[in-house]
Amino acid sequence: MLAIDVKNLTKQFKAQRNREGVKGALKDLFRREYNEITAVDDISFQIPKGEICGYIGENGAGKSTTIKMLTGILVPTSGEIHVNGFVPYKEREKFVRGIGVVFGQRSQLWWDIGVIESFQLLRKVYRVSEADYKSRLDELVQRLQLADLLNRPVRKLSLGQRMRCELAASLLHNPAIVFLDEPTIGLDIVVKTEIREFLKSMNQRYETTILLTTHDLQDIEALCSRVIMLDDGKVIYDGGLEELKNRWGKGKEIVFQFTSGQELFALQALTAGLEVAWSQENEYVAKVWVPTEQANLSEVLSRVVGVMPIHDVKIIETNTDDIVREIYKSGSAKGKIEL
Known part of the structure; x- marks a missing residue:
């Protein structure tokens, strides 16, 4: 009804x-x-x-x-x-x-x-x-x-x-x-x-x-x-x-918390060949940005989780505010959104 x-x-x-x-x-x-x-x-x-x-x-x-x-x-x-x-x-x-x-x-x-x-x-x-x-x-x-x-x-x-x-x-x-x-x-x-x-x-x-x-x-x-x-x-x-x-989210961010200290270059080596971007808060916490169109989230997780000593993992999606702002910034959503 x-x-x-x-x-x-x-x-x-x-x-x-x-x-x-x-x-x-x-x-x-x-x-x-x-x-x-x-x-x-x-x-x-x-x-x-x-x-x-x-x-x-x-x-x-x-x-x-x-x-x-x-x-x-x-x-x-x-x-x-x-x-x-x-x-x-x-x-x-x-x-x-x-x-x-x-x-x-x-x-x-x-x-x-x-x-x-x-x-x-x-x-x-x-x-x-x-x-x-x-x-x-x-x-x-x-x-x-x-x-x-x-x-x-x-x-x-x-x-x-x-x-x-x-x-x-x-x-x-x-x-x-x-x-x-x-x-x-x-x-x-x-x-x-x-x-x-x-x-x-x-x-x-x-x-x-x-x-x-x-x-x-x-x-x-x-x-x-x-x-x-x-x-x-x-x-x-x-x-x-x-x-x-x-449809509009540009990617997701994975936050890894390790049980022991890790070097940034070692993490980057694990995902060699994938178009992702690593950053470190400290030796125990690192983030990797996974663009939707260039890399696969499960592939990144499988390469890291099976090798590194991990205490916790969080996956952060693109915020809805950012998505809507991007749509309006482009001037028109018609080219991206099909009704």
Whole structure:
């Protein structure tokens, strides 16, 4: 069953073109000229029920515009959208009862009243029964550690505390789909980890579908098995995170920890003929970089492990941040990524 079904979705905006000088400004008063900007350009994708999907791209790639269309805030210029079986911008009242939304830089809580009062107002907005509300609230308060925050005004919460409350607010009505737009922006690593663990457990327990947009690719690595990548309003990659790593990762690094001291030249001799690069932290720890296209990881391991006295071995993959940065640095991923 599909939670989200998007076909040939396009969104265009008109932006006023300002002419230079005083004469230009006077002309703009009487006859304005506009440029047409395509923020989302004929994209299609499907997300099954219960999937956590990462939706990534640079600033201006079209991520937030897509989310706003999926949540019914914006009307598409063309194309089709079905979310939870509804057309978001046509069936607003029924549609919003089945979704939760967290925008990292915008709040759905009332600034000057206590958190619990905001929750009670949202209960009425979403028409949640008292029994369901109490049961859901008790679970969220326990899981997100909100007991000490409920009676505080939102303006007196730290960013991390507010984001935990924002998550709870978006989940009070037990939505089938949750849209998260930069949910961990500006948070410290401890709070980020807590939120990631909570989202994973919620997905596993309730099969909640999650569409996550973020610039923090550690969120993607921790939560998502699938990634949709946008560039200039177009989908340039839609597939597994591991496939993205394998296709774009330039290689892997093997870290050897030896039980006795080793010379760098001896290690280099073991891998003679292989295009690898050795470096040493000290006589007991050495690293070897294995380029994906030039050398075989298992061949390097077999040459070293069978000969040297080894205490520990670690294999470090290319970081997702580095991969995505490399894709965008190239200017276009079209030559490398096949849809």
